[in-house]
Amino acid sequence: MVNQVSLSGKGVPGGEARAGGGQERRGSGPPRPRAGYELPLLLFAGFRTLIDELHTELARQGHPDVRPAHGFALQAIGPEGSAASDIARRLGISKQAAGKTVDRLVALGYAERAEDPADARRKLVRLTARGFDMLARSAAIFERLRAEWAAELGEERVSAMEDDLGAVVSPGAFRLDAAGWIGGAM
């Protein structure tokens, strides 16, 4: 009755059949489309694969305490620094939540707060050298991971995936408020 996800096995719906190369796919069976529920799972699994590898590698390079949510927040701060309420707007969360996240980043040594001489209400949040280091390493690691996918699938297939996703993704989905989105109060 219900289109049940193949859990309880490890069950990548079509993934275990071709772990090695990347050439002879599509050509065995009939071209029946996959079940609709597999697409979101595959997208999430792809995202998660990249993020997990990123953080494994970051941990190896001296950033063991960063969580995915922190990376998003660091991106939201930006090289120029931001006020907490700007961060909140960019992440799509309340300014109180942004304040707590900044607290956490400060505690981890990735950001610091400074007074804004132009406006005594604001407190500018800036990346520390460690924050910049983390961001630079992240960019390099993402570059490497994409290159690995391109080596496996072919550059034009990765580009096609990016172009296609860019075409169908709703603009609102391109927000940084990944954390708390899944289970949260939406």
Added chain:
Amino acid sequence: MVNQVSLSGKGVPGGEARAGGGQERRGSGPPRPRAGYELPLLLFAGFRTLIDELHTELARQGHPDVRPAHGFALQAIGPEGSAASDIARRLGISKQAAGKTVDRLVALGYAERAEDPADARRKLVRLTARGFDMLARSAAIFERLRAEWAAELGEERVSAMEDDLGAVVSPGAFRLDAAGWIGGAM
């Protein structure tokens, strides 16, 4: 220095240029690959787009209180029902957390607990009629969403995306423990 995500705009990296059709992409500029950080963002945005539309539609069809995490949990219970500790293993979370999630699903009317006659320790968690209804509607909605993507991009492009993701995704990433993964204690 740092490969900064284009936030603070709305900034789908290459998405706003082609919101309508899906034909004339690839052919304008040089084929320089996108920056590596865009791929995970696009994958997540794709996932999120599908899930957001699913829940918008579910809300319209009489399931306004379901969260993405609940869908995962219902899938983990399965049509046959499961013990809480099985659910925990499938979701990759502690049995205590699974118990709380089940509490929530029971409170929402999607699941119920029953004694297991064969083992007095176990308590079988089963879907209610409402739970089955939600799962069936989810499957139908996912089917429709995939068809929309196929209409926009072409069936072979969607299939290619699925095949390619299936090929590069790490098996461990295909888990149902999406909730809490991003910010959590990993």
Added chain:
DNA sequence: CATCATCGTCAACCATGTTGACCATTCTAG
């Protein structure tokens, strides 16, 4: 100058995870 908007923060709360501890039950070796 009075009013209103904005910035940051405090407090209380919710949802989801985590460990550790515990009891009841079942399985398994002797």
Added chain:
DNA sequence: CTAGAATGGTCAACATGGTTGACGATGATG
């Protein structure tokens, strides 16, 4: 058969990352 180990469920305490509501301090504007 029984003693000990595994297993299943739950309670309690805590962390994290959200939420709303309230509020003081500051800045902008009539």
